Each structure stands twice: as C-alpha cells, then as structure tokens.
Amino acid sequence: MDYQLLFNRYKSQHIGRKQTQQRLLYNCLREAILSGQLLAGAQLMGSRSLAQELKVARNTVLYAYEHLATEGLLQTRGRQTFVQHLAPIKAEAVIAPLNLAPVTLEPVTLRPAASALSPRAQCSQLQPDSSENLIAFMPGVPALAEFPIHVWRRYVERAWRQITYRQLDYGEAAGEPELRAAIAEHLTSTRGVRCSAEQVFITDGTQQSLDLCAHALASAGDCAWIENPGYTGAYQALKAAELNVRGIAVDEQGMAPSAEDWAQHSPKLIYLTPSHQFPLGSVMSVERRMALIESAKARGAIIIEDDYDSEFRRDGSPLPAMQGLVEDAPVVHLGTFSKTLFPALRIGFMVLPKGLVAPITAMMHDLFPRGRSADQLALAEFLRSGQFAIHLRKMRRLYAARRDALVAAIEKHLGDSVTICGGSSGIHITIELPESLVDADISKAAAAKNIAVPALSKLATGPVLRNGLMLGYAQVPEQDMERYILVLAGIIKRAMG
Numbered sequence: 009m010d011y012q013l014l015f016n017r018y019k020s021q022h023i024g025r026k027q028t029q030q031r032l033l034y035n036c037l038r039e040a041i042l043s044g045q046l047l048a049g050a051q052l053m054g055s056r057s058l059a060q061e062l063k064v065a066r067n068t069v070l071y072a073y074e075h076l077a078t079e080g081l082l083q084t085r086g087r088q089t090f091v092q093h094l095a096p097i098k099a100e101a102v103i104a105p106l107n108l109a110p111v112t113l114e115p116v117t118l119r120p121a122a123s124a125l126s127p128r129a130q131c132s133q134l135q136p137d138s139s140e141n142l143i144a145f146m147p148g149v150p151a152l153a154e155f156p157i158h159v160w161r162r163y164v165e166r167a168w169r170q171i172t173y174r175q176l177d178y179g180e181a182a183g184e185p186e187l188r189a190a191i192a193e194h195l196t197s198t199r200g201v202r203c204s205a206e207q208v209f210i211t212d213g214t215q216q217s218l219d220l221c222a223h224a225l226a227s228a229g230d231c232a233w234i235e236n237p238g239y240t241g242a243y244q245a246l247k248a249a250e251l252n253v254r255g256i257a258v259d260e261q262g263m264a265p266s267a268e269d270w271a272q273h274s275p276k277l278i279y280l281t282p283s284h285q286f287p288l289g290s291v292m293s294v295e296r297r298m299a300l301i302e303s304a305k306a307r308g309a310i311i312i313e314d315d316y317d318s319e320f321r322r323d324g325s326p327l328p329a330m331q332g333l334v335e336d337a338p339v340v341h342l343g344t345f346s347k348t349l350f351p352a353l354r355i356g357f358m359v360l361p362k363g364l365v366a367p368i369t370a371m372m373h374d375l376f377p378r379g380r381s382a383d384q385l386a387l388a389e390f391l392r393s394g395q396f397a398i399h400l401r402k403m404r405r406l407y408a409a410r411r412d413a414l415v416a417a418i419e420k421h422l423g424d425s426v427t428i429c430g431g432s433s434g435i436h437i438t439i440e441l442p443e444s445l446v447d448a449d450i451s452k453a454a455a456a457k458n459i460a461v462p463a464l465s466k467l468a469t470g471p472v473l474r475n476g477l478m479l480g481y482a483q484v485p486e487q488d489m490e491r492y493i494l495v496l497a498g499i500i501k502r503a504m505g
C-alpha cells in the first residue's frame with residue numbers, strides 16, 4: 009500500500025474542508041478500511057515509520073490508530089496494528105473508493121426495507137408532499153421574518169452566562185422549574201387554566217406531548233376520538249400508539265359526537281382543538297365544552313385540549329381554555345411556542361390533572377431525559393420580562409392585517425365561487441370549494457405554482473366530509489396577498505370551466 013499516495017489523494021479530494029492533520033489521517037484511513045482498499049487482516053506500518061513517510065507528527069498517527077481501534081476498525085497485537093475483519097457490507101453503501109484498487113464486497117442490505125418497520129411505525133412514514141418546501145399560504149408557520157432574533161439572542165446569552173454546573177446535568181423530568189412557573193402564571197392570567205407549576209410539563213413541542221398522551225393515557229386498541237377533518241399530527245400520534253381512531257364530524261360549534269358514538273364507540277381519549285378548530289376554524293361553544301367534559305367524566309375518558317394558536321384571537325381576548333371551565337376537568341391542556349415564537353425552538357408543554365403528575369413524572373424520567381436548560385431559562389425570562397406579551401401584541405396586529413387582506417382578496421377574486429370559514433383566531437382560514445371541484449386537484453395545481461394550500465380531504469380522519477383548501481396567511485405580506493390569490497383564482501376558475 010502506497011500510504012503517501014493514499015493520503016495525498018484524500019487530502020486533494022477534501023481541500024477546503026477545515027480539518028486538523030490528525031482528523032485528516034484518521035478519516036483517510038477510515039475510508040480506506042471501509043471501502044476495502046485496506047483489506048481485513050492487513051498489517052499497517054508502525055506509527056513512527058508512517059509518520060516519517062507522510063511527514064506528519066507521530067502523535068498524528070497515534071491519534072488516528074487509537075481512534076480507529078476504539079471504533080473496532082483496527083486491532084493492535086503487541087506493537088503491531090492490523091485491519092479488523094468486518095462484517096461484509098453492501099458495496100454501494102460504503103464511502104466512495106479512491107480509485108486505487110477496485111474491490112467487490114459481498115452485498116448485504118444495510119438499510120432495512122420499509123416492510124421491516126412495525127405497523128406502528130409504518131403509519132407515520134412520510135407521505136411525499138410536493139408542497140413541503142413552499143412558503144405562500146403554508147399553514148402553521150408564523151411570520152418568521154418578524155421574529156425579534158436580536159432580542160431573543162440577548163435572553164439566550166444571558167441564560168448561558170447564568171447557567172450553573174448543576175444545570176448541565178440531566179434536567180428535571182418535567183422541565184426547568186423557572187419555565188414551568190412562568191408558563192403556569194401566563195396560562196392562569198391569559199387562558200383561565202387552573203394549574204400550579206407542578207402540573208406543567210415541558211416537552212419538545214405538541215407533537216411530543218401528543219405522543220406521550222397517546223402512549224401513557226390509553227392502551228393499544230382503545231378508542232380515541234379526533235375531529236373530522238382534523239390535525240394530521242394528532243391523528244398520526246394516536247395511530248402510532250395503536251389506538252382505534254375514530255373521526256367525529258365537526259359542525260359550527262366544534263366536534264359533535266352523536267349518542268351512538270358515545271354508546272358504541274366510547275373513547276378513552278378525545279383530541280380537540282376547541283379554541284380554533286383545526287382546520288375549519290370554528291370555536292367550540294361553552295355548551296358543547298361542558299357537555300363533553302360531563303360525558304368524558306362519566307365515562308372515564310380524558311380530553312386532550314390542543315390550544316395551538318388561540319393567542320391570535322382577533323376580537324377581544326382569547327376564550328378561556330376548556331381545562332379551566334370546571335374544577336378537576338378531565339383535561340390535559342397542550343400548548344406550544346411553535347406559533348407564538350418559532351417552530352425550531354421545539355418547546356411545548358402539557359398541563360396535567362393533579363392525579364397524573366406523579367406517574368407521568370416517573371415515566372418522563374425513565375423514557376425522556378430532559379436537557380437544554382439554557383433555552384428553557386431564556387424562555388422563562390422572555391415570558392416574565394414581558395417581551396413575550398410585546399411580541400404577541402405586535403403579531404396579533406400583523407396577523408389581523410394579513411387576514412383582512414387575504415379575505416378581501418378572496419372576496420374580490422373568488423367571491424361567488426367559495427365560502428370562507430374561520431378567521432376569528434389563529435393564523436389560517438379555510439375556503440370551501442364547489443362540489444364540482446376536487447380539492448386535491450386544485451391543491452396540486454397550486455403547488456405547481458408555488459402556492460401551498462392543503463386540501464381538506466387530505467385532513468379527513470374518517471369519511472371525507474369537506475371539500476376545500478387551507479390557507480395560512482401568517483407569512484404572506486399584505487401587499488403580496490392579492491397576487492397569490494389571483495393565481496389561485498385562475499386555477500379554480502379554469503377548473504370550473
């Protein structure tokens with residue numbers, strides 16, 4: 009083996025990538041072993057000789073040998089070093105060879121086929137979605153360009169300055185006490201939630217909260233209700249926990265279960281978006297909330313209240329949360345900072361009934377060790393200092409203006425053809441299409457024009473009951489609204505003939 013040639017080729021192929029000599033040599037030898045250029049059983053040069061040949065420090069060679077041995081790629085016997093015998097790996101899966109010696113490796117599949125996944129995991133395989141990277145009208149994304157990064161950075165920097173060594177260890181199972189207290193205070197004063205800080209559990213966002221609830225509060229095969237149409241993320245979480253998911257139709261007052269639903273498909277969990285039904289935008293009436301709470305209590309069911317975007321209510325303050333309507337309501341209240349701040353923060357929370365605090369603490373401790381104290385402490389201070397409230401006020405005004413511009417554009421260009429639903433809260437509206445149109449076709453045609461308007465039929469959690477589109481307006485500046493709606497109107501009108 010010409011080590012100098014091997015090393016020089018590797019270096020020339022990785023010019024521009026900043027790596028220490030130690031790292032370069034380690035990576036070079038690693039690649040040579042994995043691609044079969046250095047064959048199993050081959051003896052490597054002694055560290056001193058190799059260092060001389062490559063004109064590097066001996067420590068550089070020792071570093072590379074030591075790390076490769078730790079990874080099980082090299083073996084030392086006495087003062088000699090050999091390439092380990094590895095299990096055969098699939099030829100195309102290994103790192104690109106350096107064209108020195110062609111090798112044929114016995115093919116073995118490294119990546120398991122989809123069929124190897126459990127039924128639970130298969131239900132959450134990514135559906136190819138052409139609208140994935142589109143911006144205009146993509147629902148669920150707040151106005152990222154308006155987020156005060158410079159302010160947030162100050163809070164994060166301060167949190168890191170003040171962090172203690174204790175906070176570098178695994179965090180408390182339910183999250184940092186400062187953040188839990190700040191959230192409890194915020195929820196009590198703005199959402200009418202009845203809770204103490206002990207009931208607040210920090211999670212990596214609502215998706216994780218849903219996954220936890222689905223696994224911890226129901227058993228495989230139990231019945232779980234979800235609104236139809238409803239939030240795909242919740243549907244997937246319930247399915248992934250192997251629950252028997254039943255889509256319950258929604259009317260203008262929210263989820264409307266029939267007597268038959270209660271009698272024949274009594275649920276263990278009921279997932280709801282009462283403050284702003286996802287996706288149709290209706291607000292659940294107090295009567296309906298009370299009736300659901302009473303029935304859930306009587307049957308031992310737990311309601312999961314997803315309060316994902318209620319902070320952006322247009323007219324007056326947000327309606328109080330369902331959780332606080334009655335003492336000891338069987339409700340787990342979920343919230344997220346994905347809409348109020350930004351999704352990549354990945355911080356959400358669950359407010360649990362008192363009786364669930366101890367068992368869920370134990371479960372979180374065992375299964376989901378917490379960390380990222382600095383982010384949590386920064387957020388706690390952001391809430392306590394009033395910056396959160398300032399940001400919300402600004403966003404509320406901005407979203408109201410964007411919503412008005414959107415509604416005006418729809419009325420102007422599509423007025424007779426569609427019905428607008430929702431809009432009193434949140435950051436999206438829906439439009440119902442005439443029966444003669446297929447929403448999925450319109451959605452696909454819009455995606456081809458860089459407009460992301462998911463079809464309501466794709467959000468069906470049971471029989472398809474609605475034909476329409478969802479439009480998120482948070483990211484679209486007022487002045488661009490009409491331009492995009494004109495494109496969408498063109499597609500809809502062409503489809504109508």
Ligand SMILES: Cc1ncc(COP(=O)(O)O)c(C=O)c1O
Pocket residue numbers: 147148149212213214215216239241281286314316343344345346351355356
């Ligand atoms: C209904 C609903 N709940 C929750 C979320 C947010 O979840 P997460 O906190 O996991 O970002 C979304 C995001 O789009 C949503 O639409």
